[in-house]
Amino acid sequence: MEHKHFIIYKPFGFLSQFYSNDSKQQKKNFLGSLHDFPEGIMAIGRLDEKSEGLLLLTTDGKTSDFVNSKKVDKEYYALVDGAITDEAVQQMANGVEIGFNGKKYQTKPCKVFKLEEEPDLPTRSKKIRDARHGPTTWISVTLNEGKFRQVRKMTSAVGFPTLRLVRVRVGHLNLGQMQVGEVIPIDLLEEF
Known part of the structure; x- marks a missing residue:
């Protein structure tokens, strides 16, 4: 399976997840409403609902573990x-x-x-x-x-x-001139 990676400008008021089975959260905003993401997508790290900005997404759990374990800036x-x-x-x-x-x-x-x-x-x-x-x-x-x-x-x-x-x-990935809610597919480099 070829894994997919994305960077996203997470908007204010969105949760760093894609859906919820919790009935209390049904009125919340989820990342899945911003793009047609592939199955198995996950955020590498999170931003709380009131925070915004650069968020990395991947379908590869090993990539997520690598980024989190290497104490990336x-x-x-x-x-x-x-x-x-x-x-x-x-x-x-x-x-x-x-x-x-x-x-x-x-x-x-x-x-x-x-x-x-x-x-x-x-x-x-x-x-x-x-x-x-x-x-x-x-x-x-x-x-x-x-x-x-x-x-x-x-x-x-x-x-x-x-x-x-x-x-x-x-790491080396910057928000740059991305706009709120923008999603960009990337080739994730192994070194951050």
């Missing part, structure tokens, strides 16, 4: 509430304590910096509060672990909650 742009301080940026880079599965977890050191200008991203489908409600800051966070809602928990831990979160890179 994932870069996120986060719009945070407030004028984030250099101290808070350094705390995140050094690692902060967050809650994970009901326990305390110390995040691993990662790369964090303020973006000099607002990134060129498509407008989000749901409006984000504007500057009338106080300052905001865009930061870049690159990590190679992926705990549930990790970036959001990290920014909150240093006092600057995330207002918008967009994954812009996984």
